[in-house]
Amino acid sequence: MKTEEFTLSESEDAATFRENIKGWVSKSGRFFGDTESSERLARYDGCTHIRCECGELTEKTWTRCAECREKGRHERWLQKPVGEWDGEGIIFSEILNDYLDADEVADKEEEFGPLDLVICDPIKLGHIDDEHLADELCLEDGHADLPTHVADAVEALNIELDKMKPVTWCSGRYRVMSEEDSTPSISK
Ligand SMILES: [Zn+2]
Numbered sequence: 001m002k003t004e005e006f007t008l009s010e011s012e013d014a015a016t017f018r019e020n021i022k023g024w025v026s027k028s029g030r031f032f033g034d035t036e037s038s039e040r041l042a043r044y045d046g047c048t049h050i051r052c053e054c055g056e057l058t059e060k061t062w063t064r065c066a067e068c069r070e071k072g073r074h075e076r077w078l079q080k081p082v083g084e085w086d087g088e089g090i091i092f093s094e095i096l097n098d099y100l101d102a103d104e105v106a107d108k109e110e111e112f113g114p115l116d117l118v119i120c121d122p123i124k125l126g127h128i129d130d131e132h133l134a135d136e137l138c139l140e141d142g143h144a145d146l147p148t149h150v151a152d153a154v155e156a157l158n159i160e161l162d163k164m165k166p167v168t169w170c171s172g173r174y175r176v177m178s179e180e181d182s183t184p185s186i187s188k
Pocket residue numbers: 052053054055056064065066067068069
């Protein structure tokens with residue numbers, strides 16, 4: 001982005017009085033001149049809605065209408081590789097934009113139909129290790145020389161951390177199977 005040059009309101013060049021200027025002015029009063037892109041820019045500045053490529057109207061903050069955006073989202077979802085969900089833990093629904101457990105999936109599917117589910121990766125607490133402790137102790141060789149009983153305790157702690165349930169889930173790169181997978185004719 002262009003950095004704005006310092007200009008005081010009373011400066012000579014802060015404003016000029018002009019006559020006979022020619023060019024595009026948007027509905028909101030901004031002047032866009034008479035270059036190749038002037039009309040397009042002025043029209044965009046002065047409008048609230050634009051026409052989607054499908055013909056529908058949409059607010060100008062979007063480039064496509066809600067239906068086309070949803071279609072694009074679903075197509076991107078279909079392009080994700082199919083994975084196997086074990087039914088444990090949490091899964092993400094792109095349709096509901098929400099994380100669900102297995103019971104909720106059944107209920108919501110009944111209510112809303114296909115949910116465009118994405119398999120989530122569990123996020124677990126990380127191990128406490130030598131490096132972590134060496135950082136805390138400002139040791140340069142990257143290893144904390146711990147007394148045996150402390151080293152054993154750290155190992156025991158890590159074993160317990162592994163046994164803990166995930167602290168959260170994050171939508172991953174695999175999706176679940178869709179009815180559309182068995183009808184390839186509609187995929188393009
Ligand atoms: Zn559209």
